[in-house]
Amino acid sequence: MQTETQRSSSGNTLASRVPRLEIRHLVRQFDGRPVVDDVSLSIMPGQVTCLLGPSGCGKSTTLRMIAGVEMQDSGEIWVDGKLICDTVFRVPPERRQIGLMFQDFALFPHLSVAGNVAYGLRGGKDEKRARVVELLERVDLLQFIDGYPHQLSGGEQQRVALARALAPRPRIMLMDEPFSGLDNRLRDGIRDETLGLLKEEDTAVLLVTHEPEEAMRMADEIALMRDGRIVQQGAPYNVYTRPVDRAAVSFFSDANVLNAQVNGALAQTPFGQFLAPGVPDGTNVDIVFRPQHVKIDFDRAGVGPLPTPTDGVAARGTVVRARFMGHESLVEFRMDFDDKILKVTVPNVFLPAEGRVMWLTIRRDRCFVFPTSR
Ligand SMILES: Nc1ncnc2c1ncn2[C@@H]1O[C@H](COP(=O)(O)OP(=O)(O)OP(=O)(O)O)[C@@H](O)[C@H]1O
Numbered sequence: 001m002q003t004e005t006q007r008s009s010s011g012n013t014l015a016s017r018v019p020r021l022e023i024r025h026l027v028r029q030f031d032g033r034p035v036v037d038d039v040s041l042s043i044m045p046g047q048v049t050c051l052l053g054p055s056g057c058g059k060s061t062t063l064r065m066i067a068g069v070e071m072q073d074s075g076e077i078w079v080d081g082k083l084i085c086d087t088v089f090r091v092p093p094e095r096r097q098i099g100l101m102f103q104d105f106a107l108f109p110h111l112s113v114a115g116n117v118a119y120g121l122r123g124g125k126d127e128k129r130a131r132v133v134e135l136l137e138r139v140d141l142l143q144f145i146d147g148y149p150h151q152l153s154g155g156e157q158q159r160v161a162l163a164r165a166l167a168p169r170p171r172i173m174l175m176d177e178p179f180s181g182l183d184n185r186l187r188d189g190i191r192d193e194t195l196g197l198l199k200e201e202d203t204a205v206l207l208v209t210h211e212p213e214e215a216m217r218m219a220d221e222i223a224l225m226r227d228g229r230i231v232q233q234g235a236p237y238n239v240y241t242r243p244v245d246r247a248a249v250s251f252f253s254d255a256n257v258l259n260a261q262v263n264g265a266l267a268q269t270p271f272g273q274f275l276a277p278g279v280p281d282g283t284n285v286d287i288v289f290r291p292q293h294v295k296i297d298f299d300r301a302g303v304g305p306l307p308t309p310t311d312g313v314a315a316r317g318t319v320v321r322a323r324f325m326g327h328e329s330l331v332e333f334r335m336d337f338d339d340k341i342l343k344v345t346v347p348n349v350f351l352p353a354e355g356r357v358m359w360l361t362i363r364r365d366r367c368f369v370f371p372t373s374r
Helices: 059-067 112-119 125-138 154-166 185-200 213-220 236-241 248-251
Strands: 021-030 035-044 048-052 073-080 082-085 098-102 172-176 204-211 221-226 228-233 258-261 266-269 272-277 284-289 294-298 316-324 328-335 341-347 357-364 368-373
Touching: 021 059, 035 059, 035 073, 035 204, 035 221, 035 228, 048 059, 048 185, 048 213, 059 098, 059 172, 059 204, 098 154, 112 125, 112 154, 125 154, 154 185, 185 213, 204 213, 213 236, 221 236, 221 248, 221 341, 228 236, 236 248, 248 284, 248 368, 266 284, 294 341, 328 357
Parallel strands: 048 204, 048 221, 098 172, 172 204
Antiparallel strands: 021 035, 021 073, 073 082, 221 228, 258 266, 258 284, 266 272, 284 368, 294 357, 316 328, 316 357, 328 341
16 A cells, blocks of 8 residues: 555655665575675665675675665565565566666767767657756766767766766666776765765765775765674764774774773773773773874873873883874884784874884773673
8 A cells, every 4th residue: 555655746745754765684695695684774865875894795785686686585675665676576677767886887888978878868869868968067078978988088987977877867876886996086076076966866875885985975874784784874973983893993994902801890901991881890891992092192201191081091102113194193102011002193294213102091082892702
């Protein structure tokens, strides 16, 4: 039975609350191994969700099931409140109104730019031509309308591919590492341009990437995937600042780890005590913090800074290496208390000499305490 929401015309408030794309409990196994394991997510019109995770975690397989070129073992795919695929019913890929943009976007070499963009379009000649012109104008390539792919640079070809994917006004765009073939200089501009166009068209976007920076730059929401499962989902800021576990911290940046044991809901370390509320006595925990959240202080005749509530106790270390990284400096310390290396980043240029003794404190509000999983 149709719901009120499904019947309402697109654009009104009722319809806009229905996810453009919703996948429910998708599972896909290969050789008895689940590579996509109970994945669910929903994306609203005009929203960009990034499926982010390391190589082999099941991102592309998820995308292929949504596109309809791979069948799930179980689970459902819904578009605009209508079921398009479960294990018995299946709308074929060409009728799903889903656009695809992959890394090897392969324009047809024998077709002109106009021919490429018009490829998936239906309708009369004039109507098609008007849409091609409109899109080439928007990607700023109208002057190449009668040119051929081999006459264009990589970035220009990518923009033609974007115009081709957008031409039939797909409701959903699936993108699999679409920018990884481009050099850094071009990439940022094309990413922003692509995002602008997709938002204007109110397309729901699922972008697959293994690069956290790309996900942070593009996504309204990040779904962090590992071993076939979504382990965390939310706005980039939340995923970055409230990671679910140690691996989630490390996926976004370098991470330092202190090991400690909990006693009376406190973990005792050379940097002072850390709260571990609700963690039973005797539990081993990892105290995880990013290099940018360590403060460096000078040694004053063997004495460091006094303890403070925000930064805890200072611990002493010796510089083993300092490197200028462009917008920051990375300094590595060998700590007196365990002989292990801690990484610290400092804005701009800070390059203390190797062998110099200094004192480190950690911003306690930026530390994460997780039970050790080993
Ligand atoms: N047709 C297939 N037959 C057997 N195994 C497969 C098949 N397709 C994918 N796999 C396996 O499933 C796992 C997930 O692959 P998938 O391509 O979805 O990962 P991914 O996260 O997209 O990785 P990448 O970022 O490297 O593309 C991998 O171990 C892969 O080898």
